Amino acid sequence: MMRVNxxxxxxxxxxxxxKFLRPFLVKKLDKMLHKVIVEDQKKNLKPVMQxxxxxxxxxxxxxxxxxxxxxxxxxVTRKLIKAMVKNALGKDPKKIKEVEKKYGKIxxxxxxxxxxxxxxxxxxxxxxxVADVKFKTLPYETVEKITDECYNKYYQRFMTISGxxxxxxxxxxKTLFDLWEKYNEMFFLVYTNGHFITKEVAKKLAELxxxxxxxxxxxxxxxxxxxxxxxxxxxxxxAFKNLREAGVPFAISVTSTTKNIDILLDDKFxxxxxxxxxxxxMWQFQLMPVGHARSAMNLTLNPQQRLKLYRKWEQFMKExxxxxxxxxxxxxxxxxxxxxxxxxxxxxxxxxxxxxxCVFVPYYxxxxxxxxxxxxxxxxxxxxxxxxxxxxxxESYKKKKGxxxxxxxxxxxxGNWRENIATPDIKGENKDAEExxxxxxxxxxxxxxxxxxxxxxxxxxxxxxxxx
Numbered sequence: 001m002m003r004v005n006x007x008x009x010x011x012x013x014x015x016x017x018x019k020f021l022r023p024f025l026v027k028k029l030d031k032m033l034h035k036v037i038v039e040d041q042k043k044n045l046k047p048v049m050q051x052x053x054x055x056x057x058x059x060x061x062x063x064x065x066x067x068x069x070x071x072x073x074x075x076v077t078r079k080l081i082k083a084m085v086k087n088a089l090g091k092d093p094k095k096i097k098e099v100e101k102k103y104g105k106i107x108x109x110x111x112x113x114x115x116x117x118x119x120x121x122x123x124x125x126x127x128x129x130v131a132d133v134k135f136k137t138l139p140y141e142t143v144e145k146i147t148d149e150c151y152n153k154y155y156q157r158f159m160t161i162s163g164x165x166x167x168x169x170x171x172x173x174k175t176l177f178d179l180w181e182k183y184n185e186m187f188f189l190v191y192t193n194g195h196f197i198t199k200e201v202a203k204k205l206a207e208l209x210x211x212x213x214x215x216x217x218x219x220x221x222x223x224x225x226x227x228x229x230x231x232x233x234x235x236x237x238x239a240f241k242n243l244r245e246a247g248v249p250f251a252i253s254v255t256s257t258t259k260n261i262d263i264l265l266d267d268k269f270x271x272x273x274x275x276x277x278x279x280x281x282m283w284q285f286q287l288m289p290v291g292h293a294r295s296a297m298n299l300t301l302n303p304q305q306r307l308k309l310y311r312k313w314e315q316f317m318k319e320x321x322x323x324x325x326x327x328x329x330x331x332x333x334x335x336x337x338x339x340x341x342x343x344x345x346x347x348x349x350x351x352x353x354x355x356x357x358c359v360f361v362p363y364y365x366x367x368x369x370x371x372x373x374x375x376x377x378x379x380x381x382x383x384x385x386x387x388x389x390x391x392x393x394x395e396s397y398k399k400k401k402g403x404x405x406x407x408x409x410x411x412x413x414x415g416n417w418r419e420n421i422a423t424p425d426i427k428g429e430n431k432d433a434e435e436x437x438x439x440x441x442x443x444x445x446x447x448x449x450x451x452x453x454x455x456x457x458x459x460x461x462x463x464x465x466x467x468x
Contacts, residue, residue, distance in 0.1 A: 011060070011085065015077050024063070030057060037315060047465045048404070051317070051332045058316075058323040062280045066249060067247040071278035073247025077210025080249070083187040088158040089151060099155050100318065108341035111150055112160040112359055115143050115176070117351040119165040121193055123227050123255075135164070136351040142369060143332060143416065151379055160189045161361065164351060167196035167376070177204060180211050191253055194239035202239075202246035214221045214251040214283055215239055219263040222270065226259070240277050249280040256286045256309060256326075257299040265312055274322050281323035284309070288360040288411055288448070289461055290433065297445065303453040310405065331407025332465075336398055340390030341410060354382040354429060357390050361410050362429035363422065363437075386423045393421055403467060404456040412453065414446035433462040 010032075014025045037053040038046060066072045099107055113289035118135040150156040161176065163169075169176050180188055187210055193213035197205075218224045221233040222389050243250045252273055256264055263269045265286070272281040286306060289297045301309070310329040316322040325333060334344070341347045348356045353369040355378070356362060366381035381387065393409055393416070396402075406412035408423060417439075428434035436442050 009083045012078065012081055012105065014060075014064065015074060015081075019068070021269035024362070026060070026064075029060075033057070045401070045465055045468075046334075047285055047468050051330075054317045054379065055325070055330075055333055058321045059281055062274065062323045063249060066278045066280055069249070069278060071244045072249045072280070076206050076209050076247045076249070080187075080212070084158075084183065084212075087185050087302075088187040091155060091157060095155050102381055103154070105343050106341055106379070106387070107154050107155075108346045108382070109344050110156055110158040110160065110346050111146070111378075112346060112348045113143070113146060113161055114162045114164055114359075115166070116164040116169045118168045119163060119193070120168070120195060121165075121232070122227055122296065128145070137169065137171055138351055138353060138369075140171040140178075142180060142353065143171075144182075145372060146368060146378070147179060147186075151183055151186060153377070157185065158189075159375040160191070160346075161411055162191045165196070166190050166192055167201070169459040170173050172177075177208075180208050184210055186210060189251075191216065193232070193236075194279040195232075195235045197239035197242055199242050202242040202248055205243070205248045206246040212249055212251065213243070213442070216252040216255075217273075218254060218257075219260040219269060220340050223260045223263060227257075244278055250278075251281045251283060252279050253283045253285065256301055258301060258305070259299060261301060261305050261309075265308055270316060270320070270322055270324075272408075274320075281325070284313075284326040284329075286326075286328065289442075290360055290362050290410065290436065292324045300449075303456050305450060306453065307456050328411065329405070329410045331404045334407070336402065336404050337390075337394050337409050340394060341386045342391040342394065345391070347378070347382070347387075347393070350429065352429075354427075356429065357387060358410075360408070363425070363426040364429065365425055365427070384423075386421070386426055389421045389423065392432070398453065403454070403458055403461040404465075405452070405461050406453055411446070412450055414443065418443065 010025065010029045014022055014029065017025055033056060034053055037056075038049045041049045063072065063077070067074065067077065116135065116137040118137060131169045147159065150159060166176055176190075190211060190213045192213050192215055194213070197213065197215075205213070215236055217229070217233070217236055218227045224233040224236065225231065240250065254260070254264070270282075273282065286301050286309075287299050289295065289300050306329065309326060313324055313326045313329050316324055324330075331337070338345050339347070339361055341357075346358070348359045349368055350356065353367045354364040355366045355368055356364045363386070365386050368378065368381070371377060371380055390409060410417045422437070428437065
């Protein structure tokens with residue numbers, strides 16, 4: 001905690017320093033971080049820690065550039081440093097140990113919550129698509145209880161909000177702004193299509209200072225409108241403009257598919273968002289053929305395309321200092337799979353209250369509404385055999401120095417997931433997820449992908465990570 005707070009102080013000094021002093025302070029922080037993260041590292045692989053160090057410095061670089069351009073206000077930056085660095089990252093180790101002593105090391109570091117399935121768009125291959133059912137929304141009372149449990153019981157200070165479209169959430173006269181205001185010491189990352197980020201909404205986000213949005217795009221105008229509907233791209237640019245004027249940093253989120261892979265391998269895509277639009281960081285999610293997205297198998301990348309994106313990610317971190325995280329090519333940054341809770345992990349709760357290991361593992365045993373009605377909690381869901389098996393696999397894979405270029409338990413190791421992690425009592429989040437469990441054709445397709453990916457990535461993992 002003390003070390004994180006020192007870093008936070010230095011970052012604050014860098015932000016508020018005069019421009020001529022900044023290079024000196026950045027160099028000082030750079031040197032300090034490299035020593036602590038890479039040079040003094042004894043437990044983890046040094047090439048892995050080098051990537052983590054590079055990622056942190058790219059994020060600092062992007063934020064500083066946007067502050068200098070006037071896209072991020074110093075006041076909002078001050079609030080975010082407190083919410084994200086001091087609170088979310090700088091948690092007291094003694095309190096963490098107290099939580100672990102009470103509940104065990106099954107408690108997740110954070111959760112992802114999708115409080116509503118309601119959305120104004122119908123994107124092809126969306127994991128959260130709900131074309132076969134009516135929109136559903138969790139009661140605000142439940143959303144608040146989940147957050148309170150995370151905050152007070154598990155000492156969590158970070159939560160990701162997804163959807164559906166989060167800015168359409170409303171129940172009992174409450175919106176997510178009520179939640180963000182009440183839990184103002186938590187940091188919230190919100191995935192949104194950006195269509196509802198008006199000037200007023202951007203101003204509210206600036207006032208809060210504990211919420212950052214990641215706005216979905218598919219490429220430039222052609223690709224975004226093709227998947228998200230005509231005019232979607234222009235609405236995104238309007239959201240960017242509103243956020244810049246309010247001084248609020250923002251990110252983009254892009255789903256990598258066979259339709260946009262070419263532009264995602266082109267520098268102009270990244271230059272446009274990072275240099276011209278003021279994006280501070282970017283998340284890439286390769287389309288997962290799970291849940292409703294199973295019907296869009298033709299959109300999934302092949303192993304060769306995935307490897308090309310991995311090399312692109314490496315290039316941008318080193319050469320252009322763009323802050324990008326690629327799900328799953330950046331599994332190195334998270335020490336492999338994050339699902340199933342546990343140390344450094346997370347879990348996912350959807351609009352029905354179903355508790356799943358990950359957004360991309362659409363299977364569950366427990367439901368939070370049912371658990372609460374019985375006087376139980378998230379802890380009980382984490383103790384299920386399904387979650388226990390998932391954590392056991394993660395720990396074993398990490399201990400054996402498993403290939404983190406193939407970090408995902410279900411996408412990259414589907415055969416093992418079916419044999420050793422899935423339990424007889426799991427239920428699919430939707431009809432497509434249920435059918436996938438019974439489809440041998442689906443299983444063969446994923447296992448073929450995994451074998452090809454393994455042949456491509458194992459030599460890289462062994463030569464560039466294990467042997468160095």
